[in-house]
Amino acid sequence: MGETSTTTAVGSVPTERSAPRRAAATVTVIVPAYNEASSIAATVRSLRSQTLPPARIVVVDDCSSDGTDEIAQREGAVVVKPPKNTGSKAGAQNFALPLVETPFTLTIDADTTLAPDALEKIMAAFSDDRVAAACGFVLPQRVRSAWERGRYLEYMFAFNFYKPIQDYYEKPLISSGCFSAYRTKVLRELGGWSTQTMAEDMDLTWTLYQRGWKVRFVPEAISYPLEPHDHNFVCKQLKRWSHGFVQNVRLHWRDILHLNYLRSVVAVAFWDALVASLAVLIVIPLLALTVSPLFLLGYLIDAPAILIPAVVGGIKRRELRRVLACYPGFLLLRMVNSWFMLKAMWSELLVGRSLSVYEKGH
Amino acid sequence: MSAGLPGIGIGGLFFILSALCMPFVELARTIRGGSSRSRWRIVGRQSAMAWAIVFAVERMLWLTKVVPSVVEGAGQAGGMGRAAVAAAAQVPAHALPVMPILVTFACLAVVVVGAFALRLIDR
Numbered sequence: 001m002g003e004t005s006t007t008t009a010v011g012s013v014p015t016e017r018s019a020p021r022r023a024a025a026t027v028t029v030i031v032p033a034y035n036e037a038s039s040i041a042a043t044v045r046s047l048r049s050q051t052l053p054p055a056r057i058v059v060v061d062d063c064s065s066d067g068t069d070e071i072a073q074r075e076g077a078v079v080v081k082p083p084k085n086t087g088s089k090a091g092a093q094n095f096a097l098p099l100v101e102t103p104f105t106l107t108i109d110a111d112t113t114l115a116p117d118a119l120e121k122i123m124a125a126f127s128d129d130r131v132a133a134a135c136g137f138v139l140p141q142r143v144r145s146a147w148e149r150g151r152y153l154e155y156m157f158a159f160n161f162y163k164p165i166q167d168y169y170e171k172p173l174i175s176s177g178c179f180s181a182y183r184t185k186v187l188r189e190l191g192g193w194s195t196q197t198m199a200e201d202m203d204l205t206w207t208l209y210q211r212g213w214k215v216r217f218v219p220e221a222i223s224y225p226l227e228p229h230d231h232n233f234v235c236k237q238l239k240r241w242s243h244g245f246v247q248n249v250r251l252h253w254r255d256i257l258h259l260n261y262l263r264s265v266v267a268v269a270f271w272d273a274l275v276a277s278l279a280v281l282i283v284i285p286l287l288a289l290t291v292s293p294l295f296l297l298g299y300l301i302d303a304p305a306i307l308i309p310a311v312v313g314g315i316k317r318r319e320l321r322r323v324l325a326c327y328p329g330f331l332l333l334r335m336v337n338s339w340f341m342l343k344a345m346w347s348e349l350l351v352g353r354s355l356s357v358y359e360k361g362h
Numbered sequence: 363m364s365a366g367l368p369g370i371g372i373g374g375l376f377f378i379l380s381a382l383c384m385p386f387v388e389l390a391r392t393i394r395g396g397s398s399r400s401r402w403r404i405v406g407r408q409s410a411m412a413w414a415i416v417f418a419v420e421r422m423l424w425l426t427k428v429v430p431s432v433v434e435g436a437g438q439a440g441g442m443g444r445a446a447v448a449a450a451a452q453v454p455a456h457a458l459p460v461m462p463i464l465v466t467f468a469c470l471a472v473v474v475v476g477a478f479a480l481r482l483i484d485r
Contacts, residue, residue, distance in 0.1 A: 276371030312411060
């Protein structure tokens with residue numbers, strides 16, 4: 001927080017267009033934004049039309065050059081601007097944290113919209129005093145390119161199968177940064193979002209567990225981020241995520257060992273990031289080339305494991321055809337993901353070249 | 363984000379086992395008086411999905427046994443015909459590749475128990 005407390009908000013503070021309902025005065029929304037002119041209006045509008053409207057929407061314009069600030073202001077958000085680019089999402093969020101006067105803080109990406117009742121649903125998690133953070137269901141806003149299709153299926157699988165199980169055992173792996181709510185007091189006690197890793201949301205989630213707090217997953221609270229639509233953006237995002245995961249394991253592994261269930265989830269994820277990536281990129285192609293092409297079936301062997309939870313979610317959302325059509329995109333995304341996981345392991349753990357520059361993936 | 367790779371590897375198996383354990387955990391919770399109908403709904407949904415995955419993967423693994431037999435049969439008969447079908451029919455309905463399954467279970471056990479052991483050392 002040291003870096004943020006020395007900076008000053010230079011943006012104007014417009015009056016909210018309409019007075020929020022009484023119940024809403026408990027949540028302030030922080031929207032970190034850097035060159036988000038094309039999406040910020042939809043984000044602010046979706047926040048303003050919530051069944052439980054937030055007390056304030058604070059857009060942190062991280063020195064954009066595309067007029068993000070003007071658009072956000074026009075839509076009725078409070079816009080603040082650090083004197084210079086903070087260099088990361090965590091930095092931008094920390095800049096706004098001192099301005100929060102409500103007991104709860106919600107963070108949402110500037111390219112994310114919410115279902116009309118998402119805020120109301122996610123806040124229900126805080127009826128338990130031991131809950132410090134809550135996250136919701138994430139689904140891509142746009143599903144057109146192969147990358148977006150792959151991500152759609154990945155989310156349909158993970159948020160219908162993995163995440164509810166993690167929540168049942170009271171250890172969601174991560175309270176996703178694109179849409180999460182927190183107790184402001186706890187955030188302040190922790191010094192805001194740490195800038196030590198590329199995945200500030202994972203860092204914060206694991207830190208909360210270490211301090212004895214609970215984190216909840218609320219599947220009824222749905223958010224729709226814009227996912228990377230092309231190879232360039234996908235690579236930036238996967239690079240950040242994979243490095244962020246490895247950095248967090250390196251940073252927290254000792255403390256995680258003492259957290260039941262999370263210990264196993266992280267150990268298994270770490271193993272898969274290494275071994276399954278090697279299998280996908282090296283072992284299966286090698287066996288297919290040297291022994292039999294039938295080994296290529298290895299890529300499809302877990303199709304039922306992926307598709308069943310996704311189909312269940314697809315039926316519920318009446319998007320069954322979309323789920324099935326997205327499977328090839330998922331296979332593609334998984335190949336690329338494997339590559340970035342291995343690269344991150346190599347850089348972070350073997351070569352000692354840690355990623356420190358935050359590149360926006362979308 | 364999904365850390366690791368969804369589906370492939372021991373992660374899938376870990377979460378399937380986690381889901382299959384949920385009814386027992388919830389039963390214990392019910393006995394202690396800490397359960398609810400909504401909790402059981404989640405338990406039912408996740409464990410049903412896990413059973414469906416187990417069944418579907420079992421069929422998929424069976425297919426990986428059948429496909430090579432069919433290809434081999436077709437090769438011998440000079441095309442896809444009766445010989446190929448006969449070769450497929452020879453594969454037992456529950457012929458699973460036992461070794462890969464055992465290896466996967468063993469890997470999962472090593473990783474989970476290894477992490478637990480590390481915890482005991484790092485007191």
